[in-house]
Every structure is written in structure tokens, then in C-alpha cells.
Amino acid sequence: MSEHYPALLVILPLLASFFISAAGWLRPACCFPLAVAALGASLLVSLGLLSIVIGGGPVSYRLGGWAPPWGICYQVDHLNALVLAVVSVVGFINLTAARTHVKKDFPERAGPFYTLYVLFVTGLLGMVVTGDAFNLYVLLEIAAITGYALIAMGKGRAPLSSLNYIFMGTIGACFYLLGVGYLYIVTGSLNMEDIARLLPPLHGSKVVTVAFVIMMVGIWLKMGFFPLHAWLPNAYTYAPSPVSSLVAPLMTKVMVYVMIRMVVTVFTVDYAFGVLGLNEAVVWLAVIAIVAGSVLALAEKDVKRMLTFIVVAEVGYMVGGFWLGNRPGFTGAVLHIVNDALMTLCLFLAVGNIVYAKGNSRWESLPGLFRTMPWTMGALVVGALSIIGVPPTCGFFSKWYLLLGAIQGGHYGFLAALLFSSLVSVVLFFRIFEMGYFEPLGAPHGPTHGQDGTTTVREAPLGMLAPLWITALGLILVGLYTGQIVGRVIRHAVPAMMF
Amino acid sequence: MKTLGLIIVVLVGAVLVYATVDFPPFGDPASPASLHVSPRYIEKTVEETAVPNAVTSVLADYRGFDTMFETTVIFSAGVACFLLLRVSRRRPPASRQYRHRLTGLTFRVKDGREISLPLRDFEPLDSIWTPHDFIIEKVCRYLIPFIQLFGLYVIAHGHESPGGGFQGGVILGASIILLSVSHNLRTALQRMGEKASALFSPFGVLIYAGTGALCLVLGYNFLDYQALAALLPGGPIMARSHGIFLVEVGVGMAVMGTMVWIFKNLASLGRYDEGL
Missing domain, CATH: 1.20.5 (Single alpha-helices involved in coiled-coils or other helix-helix interfaces)
Incomplete structure (x- = not known):
């Protein structure tokens, strides 16, 4: 059975989504258990796949039984096995936390919500597992359409933000598709490894250059790489809590993976860093992204919105680290995909709990939160320390590798940007802690004038706290096992050309 | 800017x-x-899949996995429209209009009340006056069965000629939409209700993915239709052709269901009472 794992990983949630959709009409109570079963199964398969890849090297799977350049194949190596595990873990943990939100906010729409949720995760898994450039685009469409719909479910300006995201996201996907089309024109192939084999004689071709540039711009648009991030803050802020904590950790990270995959597998490191020589320029773009994201985050007075700008800055970390083009930089970028997905999940889940209890996450809601919601705030502290980069949380280790990469590459601008962003994060989060811990209830900030100081604990339900704390502990565990992750997985994913 | x-x-x-x-x-x-890659598709398609139309064999067999997800995209779009547009808590309209079947007189009932007379004598009308056009209604009524027959033909004949699940499904869906446009939304809903179109859509994609999963259960790779030779007559090559047909039927159902579903949500602004 294990030879079918790459297909099962995607097929199980896909099949389940049809049953969830039907159950929405026939037996609404079955929707959530079906979704949990589907993503749980796919989580187990992805972990199985990771252990197979660690034990026996890359795996490939021919869909429809056709050999690669003619048919579509799935190609699982160390790089995407790791990302697959992250995607399915985040999708599953967040799903368990989503139930309480769904029951409270839109119980009558649970069927379509879980259908689209599972399809979104299916889309992301399919994007990561595939070895075919066009198949990636099809799955990107699924992840995008379901993502737009889920974001538009929010209240207030959510539909407008989603519309904005649709415009930008469609342009991004179009650019990617155009790049694939250009590659097809000059190579006649859609299979990633086959294209890589056919490309070297064409390195001087203008078509390949334009394909590369336009594909990168498209992918950057989808990941919200500054200055192409304009859609991101609104879309992630106005989305319902369970959607923000699904889309924010995953979408940007998967697009970073797609960028790495395209450069490493399709165009090859030789071409991107050697022939075109764009790395210096892109790292500077990343420096701007990090600084701008951090500074813009400082201006926000809403925790959730502030986090969205941190996401923008974090995208800069990963893009910059990868384009440094050396071993520690690459390791840092890939490790940061793992860590940032978990950190963002932890923070957005915590904010989801605050929104659940208080109705919003603006600063007026913060005073006294450490007293009323100690567990939520405790997890928020762990997530914040990880974003800042305090050991032993995992954020420290990826930042450490990125710093090493910056020093090895002699790129001191990137080094300075990383340190600057860490310092800004300290300010950002300690401001929140200060308000939550020291400002008493009934202080000028709060709406609860005239109350005495005694407050009881009004914590979010266990169904939301358990996933949050599992994630928070995961941050520390991943931090402690960084050596294992780097040594057994990422080390094998680094292209041989990098030093 | x-x-x-x-x-x-x-x-x-x-x-x-x-x-x-x-x-x-x-x-x-x-x-x-x-x-x-294309020479093999063009030269070997009959030999390898027993399908004369190379476009169909590439679409539904060589790269059938892509097509499965394209169908899923359509399904997702249907669910997305439903999720965003459907109004679940309906407010009664300010006034309702009815036509007395025998006399053709129309009545307006105000303040959200319903009429107390037996409903079979009365026919509900749209609140915005729509012309009751005898010719259009009759012509469409006679035309729709032929349109649907043609839709089925296009689905079934995708192996030999231009056509297939997507095109046939669109024709089938359009026939229901034509019914709604020429009569009214209620007539179309009587023929194909909300639940029917909402179930058609996932069921169609399920046929596609289920065929693939069946191949996996029979010991071959996902969507490797050769596996169906164990269940269908004609050997492994013909099994590919049969597999493509099954999948096309699924695509047709999914496309039809989704088109009608999206149309109803859009036309009635998610209220499912009246529209267009």
C-alpha cells in the first residue's frame, strides 16, 4: 500500500470533500467528523511518506500509469516531504480548532465550509507533491478559489478584501501559467525534471528569461512579497478566525516552496544564480520587504492586522534566505517554512480565541487579558518569543541559519534587516504583553469602566485551547529537534551546487 | 496611480x-x-487507448489527473457561490402576487401574509411583472428535450468527435437554464430542485475520482483504467476507452449540476424564490 502514498495523500481528502458536501444536505452533523477523518488520514499518510523518504530516498508515482513526460507524475523528495508534513499538520490542527468557531458564527453553513476547507488543504498538498508544472497550476486554482470563498465569508469588508485578493491572485496565477506556457513553447514538455533536462542548451533564449521572470513575479504576487503584498493584510484580517489561521500559515509558505521548487528543480540553481545573476537584487528586495513589513506592523492597533504585516516580513526572510544562494541560507529558508507555518498558526489561533471571547482583537480588548484568558495569552507568549527568535523556540534556529547565510554570503544588508526585524518584533509583542498584563480592567483603554478589579477567568473552550497549546508546545519541540530536521531532511534537499 | x-x-x-x-x-x-511529447499522443492514441479522438485521450487519460482537478475547480466554484450567496434566514417579502388559474386575475397580498384560499387554484407570480409569453414558452418547452438529447450525444460521442463531458454538461445545464429563462425560476426548481443540483455536482466529480480510486483498489495506479479490464469486457486497451467514458459521464454531471446551481444562486440572489 505504501507505494500508493503519494496519490492517497491527495485523493483521500478530495474524495472526502464530495461526501462532506453531500452530508451538508443529508446529515449536517457528519460534516465535521468526515473532515477530521479525511485530514487525519492524509496527515498519517504524509508522515508515512516523510519516513519513507528519510529511509529510502525520493519516491515517484505515475498517475494513470503513464511514464513522466507523457503522463503526470508525483515526485516526493526530502524538500516536499517535509513541506507536505507541515501542510497536513497545520491543516489538521486548525480544523480541530475551527469547530467551535463554526458552531458559533455560521452553523447553517458548516457543510460548504468544511467542503471548501478540505479542498483548500487538498489543493495545497497537490501543489507541493506534484512533479508536473501544469498540474501545479491546476491545484493552485483549487487552493485559490476555495481560499477566496473562505475569506469572503468574513464580516464587514471581507467580501471586498477577497475581491481585491481575487484580482491580484488571478494575475499571479496567470503569470505563472504564462511562464509554464513559454517553457512549453521552447521545450515541448510540462514535466519539471524533463524541462530541467531540456533547458540547458536554451539558457541564452529570451523566452526562457522572460518565462523565469514572469513566473517569479507571479509567485511573489501570490505569496505577498513586498511590494506585491497589498492584498494580503486586508484579506487575512477580515477573514473569519478559523480561515485566517488556515490561510495565513499555509498559502504564503506553500508559495515559497513553489518558488524554491521552480528555481531548484526546473530552472536549476546554475541558471538562476549563475546565468541570470539576479540574486543580489532579489536579496535587496527581501531586505526592503522585511524592513517595510516590520515598520508597517508597528503602525497597527489591532493584533490580527499586526500579525498580517509580520507575515509580510516573514516572507522576506524566506525569499531572502533562499536567494542568498548558499547552504545555510537555503537551510534557513526551508527550516523557516516549517517554523513560520507553526508560529503563524499559533499566533492566529491565539488571536482567534481572543476574537471568540471579546468580539475583536483591537487594543481596547487587550487590558486584563492575562487574568481572564491566561492559557490563550500563555500560548501567545510562546508564539511571540518564537517570532522574536528566543531559544529554545524554533524561530531562533531558522533565524540563526539565515544569519549564518547572510554572513557567509557577505550580505550585511540582509543581516541588518534580520536583526532590525527581530528588535521590532520585541517592541510589537511586548507592547501587547504590557497592555494585557499591566493595564488593569477598567483602565482608560477598556470599555469596562466602573468595574472593580476582581475578574474571573473567562477562557475560550477546551476545543480551541487544546489545538493552540499543542501548537505552542510544537514550537518548542521543533526547536529542540532542529538538529534532526536539518540533519536528516533538509541537508539532503540542498542542491549540490550550493556551498 | x-x-x-x-x-x-x-x-x-x-x-x-x-x-x-x-x-x-x-x-x-x-x-x-x-x-x-505530442507525436506519441497523435500516433499511439488508438493503439494505446482505443480512442480515435486524440484530444479526448490526452484530456481524459494521458493527463486525466489534471482534468479531474479541473472538474473539482468547477465543483469548488459551485460550493463557493452557494456559501457566499445563499440566504439562509429568509425574510418574507413585502407582498406576494398570485394569478387565479381559471380566470387569469392577479392578486396582491400585502405585509408578508399568504392567501388563505386553496393554493392549487392559484399560481404564484414574480413580484416584478414578467410578460407571460405563450410562444416563447411553447417553443422552449418543445425544444428543451432535443437540447438535452443533443447534450447526451455530445457526452457519449466525445471519443469519436469534438465533444465530451464539459461541452455536453454545459449543453445540459443550459437546457435547464433555458427553462428558467423562458418560464420562471419556480418552474425550473420544480424540474431540478436546489438539493438535486447541489448533489449532482459532487456526485459527478465523485464518479471521476471514484473511477480512479477503483483502479487503485484493483491494484493499479490511480486512474490507470487498465485495471477496469477485470470488471468490463474487452481487454486492457478497451478498458481505457471505457474508463474515459465513465469519467466523461462524471464530468458531464458535475458541469451540469454546477451550472444550474450557480445560476439559481445568482438569479435569485440566493433566495430561491424568484429570479429573472
């Missing part, structure tokens, strides 16, 4: 034109696109 947009558009256009310099000549038989 407008100037900036213009500059970006011109710049992107210039980049795209710049790339065309190195394109192979238009229609060049020696271009990479017509030398690398």
Missing part, C-alpha cells in the same frame, strides 16, 4: 513582446512543442 498602472501594463506588454523574438515560427512542424 492610473499612470503607474499604465506604465506597468506597457512594461509587461513590452516584456511579453520581447520574448516572442525567440519563439519558433508560427505553425512550425519542427518546433519543440510538436516534436517532444
Whole structure:
């Protein structure tokens, strides 16, 4: 059975989504258990796949039984096995936390919500597992359409933000598709490894250059790489809590993976860093992204919105680290995909709990939160320390590798940007802690004038706290096992050309 | 901002034109696109899949996995429209209109009340007056069965001629939409209710993915239709052809269901009482 794992990983949630959709009409109570079963199964398969890849090297799977350049194949190596595990873990943990939100906010729409949720995760898994450039685009469409719909479910300006995201996201996907089309024109192939084999004689071709540039711009648009991030803050802020904590950790990270995959597998490191020589320029773009994201985050007075700008800055970390083009930089970028997905999940889940209890996450809601919601705030502290980069949380280790990469590459601008962003994060989060811990209830900030100081604990339900704390502990565990992750997985994913 | 947009558009256009310099000549038989993978599709399709139409065999067999997800995209779009547009808590309309079947007199009932007389004598009307056009109604009523028959033909004949699940499904869906446009939304809903279209859509994709999963259960790779030879007559090559047919039927159902579903949500603004 294990030879079918790459297909099962995607097929199980896909099949389940049809049953969830039907159950929405026939037996609404079955929707959530079906979704949990589907993503749980796919989580187990992805972990199985990771252990197979660690034990026996890359795996490939021919869909429809056709050999690669003619048919579509799935190609699982160390790089995407790791990302697959992250995607399915985040999708599953967040799903368990989503139930309480769904029951409270839109119980009558649970069927379509879980259908689209599972399809979104299916889309992301399919994007990561595939070895075919066009198949990636099809799955990107699924992840995008379901993502737009889920974001538009929010209240207030959510539909407008989603519309904005649709415009930008469609342009991004179009650019990617155009790049694939250009590659097809000059190579006649859609299979990633086959294209890589056919490309070297064409390195001087203008078509390949334009394909590369336009594909990168498209992918950057989808990941919200500054200055192409304009859609991101609104879309992630106005989305319902369970959607923000699904889309924010995953979408940007998967697009970073797609960028790495395209450069490493399709165009090859030789071409991107050697022939075109764009790395210096892109790292500077990343420096701007990090600084701008951090500074813009400082201006926000809403925790959730502030986090969205941190996401923008974090995208800069990963893009910059990868384009440094050396071993520690690459390791840092890939490790940061793992860590940032978990950190963002932890923070957005915590904010989801605050929104659940208080109705919003603006600063007026913060005073006294450490007293009323100690567990939520405790997890928020762990997530914040990880974003800042305090050991032993995992954020420290990826930042450490990125710093090493910056020093090895002699790129001191990137080094300075990383340190600057860490310092800004300290300010950002300690401001929140200060308000939550020291400002008493009934202080000028709060709406609860005239109350005495005694407050009881009004914590979010266990169904939301358990996933949050599992994630928070995961941050520390991943931090402690960084050596294992780097040594057994990422080390094998680094292209041989990098030093 | 407008100037900036213009500059970006011109710049992107210039980049795209710049790339065309190195394109192979238009229609060049020696271009990479017509030398690398396509010769096998063109030359071997009958031999390998028993399907004369190379487009169908590429779409539903060689690259059938892509098509499965394209169908899923359509399904997702249907669910997304439903999720965003459907109004679950309906408010009664300000007034309702009815036509007395025998006399043709119309009545207006105000303040959200319903009429107390037996409903079979009365026919509900749209609140905005719509002409009751005898010719259009009759012509469409006689035309729709033929349209649907043609839709089925297009689905079934995708192996031999241009056509297939997507096109046939669109024709079938359009026939229901025509019923709704020529009569009214209620008539179309009586023929194909909300639940029916909402279940058609996932069921169609399920047929597709289920066929693939069946191949997996029978011990072959996902979507490797050869596996169906164990269940269907004609050997492994014919099994590919049969597999393609099954999958096309699924696509047709999914496309039809989704089209009708999206139309109803859009036309009635998610209220499912009246529209167009």
C-alpha cells in the first residue's frame, strides 16, 4: 500500500470533500467528523511518506500509469516531504480548532465550509507533491478559489478584501501559467525534471528569461512579497478566525516552496544564480520587504492586522534566505517554512480565541487579558518569543541559519534587516504583553469602566485551547529537534551546487 | 496611480513582446512543442487507448489527473457561490402576487401574509411583472428535450468527435437554464430542485475520482483504467476507452449540476424564490 502514498495523500481528502458536501444536505452533523477523518488520514499518510523518504530516498508515482513526460507524475523528495508534513499538520490542527468557531458564527453553513476547507488543504498538498508544472497550476486554482470563498465569508469588508485578493491572485496565477506556457513553447514538455533536462542548451533564449521572470513575479504576487503584498493584510484580517489561521500559515509558505521548487528543480540553481545573476537584487528586495513589513506592523492597533504585516516580513526572510544562494541560507529558508507555518498558526489561533471571547482583537480588548484568558495569552507568549527568535523556540534556529547565510554570503544588508526585524518584533509583542498584563480592567483603554478589579477567568473552550497549546508546545519541540530536521531532511534537499 | 498602472501594463506588454523574438515560427512542424511529447499522443492514441479522438485521450487519460482537478475547480466554484450567496434566514417579502388559474386575475397580498384560499387554484407570480409569453414558452418547452438529447450525444460521442463531458454538461445545464429563462425560476426548481443540483455536482466529480480510486483498489495506479479490464469486457486497451467514458459521464454531471446551481444562486440572489 505504501507505494500508493503519494496519490492517497491527495485523493483521500478530495474524495472526502464530495461526501462532506453531500452530508451538508443529508446529515449536517457528519460534516465535521468526515473532515477530521479525511485530514487525519492524509496527515498519517504524509508522515508515512516523510519516513519513507528519510529511509529510502525520493519516491515517484505515475498517475494513470503513464511514464513522466507523457503522463503526470508525483515526485516526493526530502524538500516536499517535509513541506507536505507541515501542510497536513497545520491543516489538521486548525480544523480541530475551527469547530467551535463554526458552531458559533455560521452553523447553517458548516457543510460548504468544511467542503471548501478540505479542498483548500487538498489543493495545497497537490501543489507541493506534484512533479508536473501544469498540474501545479491546476491545484493552485483549487487552493485559490476555495481560499477566496473562505475569506469572503468574513464580516464587514471581507467580501471586498477577497475581491481585491481575487484580482491580484488571478494575475499571479496567470503569470505563472504564462511562464509554464513559454517553457512549453521552447521545450515541448510540462514535466519539471524533463524541462530541467531540456533547458540547458536554451539558457541564452529570451523566452526562457522572460518565462523565469514572469513566473517569479507571479509567485511573489501570490505569496505577498513586498511590494506585491497589498492584498494580503486586508484579506487575512477580515477573514473569519478559523480561515485566517488556515490561510495565513499555509498559502504564503506553500508559495515559497513553489518558488524554491521552480528555481531548484526546473530552472536549476546554475541558471538562476549563475546565468541570470539576479540574486543580489532579489536579496535587496527581501531586505526592503522585511524592513517595510516590520515598520508597517508597528503602525497597527489591532493584533490580527499586526500579525498580517509580520507575515509580510516573514516572507522576506524566506525569499531572502533562499536567494542568498548558499547552504545555510537555503537551510534557513526551508527550516523557516516549517517554523513560520507553526508560529503563524499559533499566533492566529491565539488571536482567534481572543476574537471568540471579546468580539475583536483591537487594543481596547487587550487590558486584563492575562487574568481572564491566561492559557490563550500563555500560548501567545510562546508564539511571540518564537517570532522574536528566543531559544529554545524554533524561530531562533531558522533565524540563526539565515544569519549564518547572510554572513557567509557577505550580505550585511540582509543581516541588518534580520536583526532590525527581530528588535521590532520585541517592541510589537511586548507592547501587547504590557497592555494585557499591566493595564488593569477598567483602565482608560477598556470599555469596562466602573468595574472593580476582581475578574474571573473567562477562557475560550477546551476545543480551541487544546489545538493552540499543542501548537505552542510544537514550537518548542521543533526547536529542540532542529538538529534532526536539518540533519536528516533538509541537508539532503540542498542542491549540490550550493556551498 | 492610473499612470503607474499604465506604465506597468506597457512594461509587461513590452516584456511579453520581447520574448516572442525567440519563439519558433508560427505553425512550425519542427518546433519543440510538436516534436517532444505530442507525436506519441497523435500516433499511439488508438493503439494505446482505443480512442480515435486524440484530444479526448490526452484530456481524459494521458493527463486525466489534471482534468479531474479541473472538474473539482468547477465543483469548488459551485460550493463557493452557494456559501457566499445563499440566504439562509429568509425574510418574507413585502407582498406576494398570485394569478387565479381559471380566470387569469392577479392578486396582491400585502405585509408578508399568504392567501388563505386553496393554493392549487392559484399560481404564484414574480413580484416584478414578467410578460407571460405563450410562444416563447411553447417553443422552449418543445425544444428543451432535443437540447438535452443533443447534450447526451455530445457526452457519449466525445471519443469519436469534438465533444465530451464539459461541452455536453454545459449543453445540459443550459437546457435547464433555458427553462428558467423562458418560464420562471419556480418552474425550473420544480424540474431540478436546489438539493438535486447541489448533489449532482459532487456526485459527478465523485464518479471521476471514484473511477480512479477503483483502479487503485484493483491494484493499479490511480486512474490507470487498465485495471477496469477485470470488471468490463474487452481487454486492457478497451478498458481505457471505457474508463474515459465513465469519467466523461462524471464530468458531464458535475458541469451540469454546477451550472444550474450557480445560476439559481445568482438569479435569485440566493433566495430561491424568484429570479429573472
